[in-house]
Amino acid sequence: MSLALSGIGVSRGVAIGKAHVIMRGSIDVLEISIPENLIEDEISRFLGAVETARQQLQSIRQRIPKDTRADIATFIDTHLLMLDDATLVTTPIEHIREYGCNAEWALKLQRDAVVAVFAQMDDAYLRTRRDDVDHVINRIQRLLLDTGQGETRVDSDSLENAIVLTDDLTPAETVLLEHQGVIAFATEYGGPLSHTAILARSVQIPAIVGAHGIQHYIQDDETIVLDGLQGLLIVAPDERTLAYYLEKQEKERQRNTELATLTEKPAVTLDNIPVTLMANIELPDDIEAVSRENASGVGLYRTEFLYMNRSTPPDEEEQYECYMAVIEALKGKPLTIRTLDMGADKEVDGNTSSGRSNPALGLRAIRLCLKNLSLFRPQLRAILRASFHGPVRMMIPMLSSTQELHQVLALIAETKNNLLRRNLAFSPDIKIGCMIEVPAAALSAADFASQVDFLSIGTNDLIQYTLAIDRIDDEVNYLYDPLHPAVLKLIKMVIVAGKSAGVPVDMCGEMAGDPRFTRLLLGMGLSEFSMLPSALQEVKQVINSSSITKLAPLVDELLNHTAPDRIPGSVDMLNSLN
Ligand code: PEP
Ligand code: MG
Numbered sequence: 001m002s003l004a005l006s007g008i009g010v011s012r013g014v015a016i017g018k019a020h021v022i023m024r025g026s027i028d029v030l031e032i033s034i035p036e037n038l039i040e041d042e043i044s045r046f047l048g049a050v051e052t053a054r055q056q057l058q059s060i061r062q063r064i065p066k067d068t069r070a071d072i073a074t075f076i077d078t079h080l081l082m083l084d085d086a087t088l089v090t091t092p093i094e095h096i097r098e099y100g101c102n103a104e105w106a107l108k109l110q111r112d113a114v115v116a117v118f119a120q121m122d123d124a125y126l127r128t129r130r131d132d133v134d135h136v137i138n139r140i141q142r143l144l145l146d147t148g149q150g151e152t153r154v155d156s157d158s159l160e161n162a163i164v165l166t167d168d169l170t171p172a173e174t175v176l177l178e179h180q181g182v183i184a185f186a187t188e189y190g191g192p193l194s195h196t197a198i199l200a201r202s203v204q205i206p207a208i209v210g211a212h213g214i215q216h217y218i219q220d221d222e223t224i225v226l227d228g229l230q231g232l233l234i235v236a237p238d239e240r241t242l243a244y245y246l247e248k249q250e251k252e253r254q255r256n257t258e259l260a261t262l263t264e265k266p267a268v269t270l271d272n273i274p275v276t277l278m279a280n281i282e283l284p285d286d287i288e289a290v291s292r293e294n295a296s297g298v299g300l301y302r303t304e305f306l307y308m309n310r311s312t313p314p315d316e317e318e319q320y321e322c323y324m325a326v327i328e329a330l331k332g333k334p335l336t337i338r339t340l341d342m343g344a345d346k347e348v349d350g351n352t353s354s355g356r357s358n359p360a361l362g363l364r365a366i367r368l369c370l371k372n373l374s375l376f377r378p379q380l381r382a383i384l385r386a387s388f389h390g391p392v393r394m395m396i397p398m399l400s401s402t403q404e405l406h407q408v409l410a411l412i413a414e415t416k417n418n419l420l421r422r423n424l425a426f427s428p429d430i431k432i433g434c435m436i437e438v439p440a441a442a443l444s445a446a447d448f449a450s451q452v453d454f455l456s457i458g459t460n461d462l463i464q465y466t467l468a469i470d471r472i473d474d475e476v477n478y479l480y481d482p483l484h485p486a487v488l489k490l491i492k493m494v495i496v497a498g499k500s501a502g503v504p505v506d507m508c509g510e511m512a513g514d515p516r517f518t519r520l521l522l523g524m525g526l527s528e529f530s531m532l533p534s535a536l537q538e539v540k541q542v543i544n545s546s547s548i549t550k551l552a553p554l555v556d557e558l559l560n561h562t563a564p565d566r567i568p569g570s571v572d573m574l575n576s577l578n
Helices: 036-063 070-082 086-099 103-119 130-145 171-179 195-202 239-262 284-292 316-330 365-371 373-389 402-421 439-443 445-449 459-467 474-479 485-501 515-524 533-544 548-561 564-576
Strands: 003-006 008-011 014-022 162-166 184-187 207-209 223-227 232-235 276-281 298-302 335-338 392-396 431-436 454-457 505-507 528-531
Touching: 008 195, 014 239, 036 070, 036 086, 036 103, 036 130, 036 171, 070 130, 070 171, 086 103, 086 130, 103 130, 162 223, 171 195, 184 223, 195 207, 223 239, 239 533, 276 284, 276 533, 284 316, 284 533, 298 316, 298 528, 316 335, 316 373, 365 373, 365 402, 373 392, 373 402, 392 402, 392 454, 402 431, 402 445, 431 439, 431 445, 439 445, 439 459, 439 485, 445 454, 445 485, 454 485, 459 485, 485 505, 485 515, 485 548, 485 564, 515 533, 515 548, 515 564, 528 533, 548 564
Parallel strands: 014 162, 162 184, 184 207, 276 298, 276 528, 298 335, 335 392, 392 431, 431 454, 454 505, 505 528
Antiparallel strands: 003 232, 008 207, 014 223, 223 232
């Protein structure tokens, strides 16, 4: 009898094959007192495990075939770097000394502390970096507990064409499995933004995370279908189901071939209106995907990463070097650097408001920077200096009033003077833009537009603040609605305000990369989109099959005369137009 299990689809595609179940179970750690005279031995045991973990990761890194994309090695490098991080290594040693406890317990205490910090983070992507911490800590724990290796043991012969089902996978394991011929995987744990999920998309193997119950319901060698788009696992499919998925697989193949042919083509509508498609990046290494997908530039470079996992913020020089590397890699394509968008809950420079009950409404992003100029000024200097070497734009997150904008513009002017005095080069005409992410900013878009060079709509936050829904609270996720008429009205206002002021408007929130909304946005007059590189060809495909002349009146009708509950249906109708 067939059985279906569901999880979160993180990498689309259909795989049909035999199950290979690898369950390692949870790691149970007990607190054991260590006598005073054995403390140093315990510390050596801990350091020994850290060293073995390092050797394991280095060996995996060396085994990555030469033709593998560079960013895959980066994920393993991230784990290697964590092994040098005081948070994961020095603090447990302090715990062993202070509490006289075993290394496993000291490491567990530190894991719990780090996880608590991650859980409070406002940025969903950064929050899920917790998975990386878990993967590194689990590797050390397994070595300490001597439960075999820190790595999943896999028999390479049996993995060709297998679908791996497991409790969790590290990025390193994912790389190994892919090279052993695994065609898909599903895990019980892990989030959609984990590095493992990102890797699966990057190597294009279908994958599901959060598929609870795998170990109870599926056995080795059972035939299963894994649908990475729907997040579905079907065990022992009957003939009809199998035929359905074989056909779906064939359609996916055709679709991928079609999308691949689009990479070199421009994004231009049927009525010949060119559309700019840019990429959102977080790490300098994401640049590779920007050129692979042939994006016209970077519409959002989130700089938060530079500030994370360290006790002091990066100085001007470090930031400058980092921006320079991105500029060089972009080879003349524009780069939009967003100034620090740190939430109030993330400790920087000892100046935080963690513990406040509404961090999303608190001292975050530009508010934090304006209050903490020793944090902001080095970044402004670094961005301005980098602007001398390529087409750099500077973008300010979360502005809610033009007074804030005036402060920022004054600081930029002051920083330019400072650089002049220091004889440091910068581009005097660097373009400055505002992110429109707060309803107040959308309603004042005309005022903002008259004072800056571009506007960028951040729908992730705009939706959160318009609908009063914490974007990271699962309990209210169901209310998070990009098609809410209030959201659409605000987006339209910003586009109109930009047009009237002759200032370009782009969108860099997730909505821009969702092909379901492409026609709606085109019809609203949006002509610049910035999104995850992986979404680019699909959005381009929609653009290249759309006519703005046809869409504009239909979208006007939708915005002005369609009852809220009919809006999703009308958007579907737009999407089905030939
Ligand atoms: C947004 O809010 O839409 C956005 C792009 O910024 P972030 O997701 O980084 O808050
Ligand atoms: Mg935002």
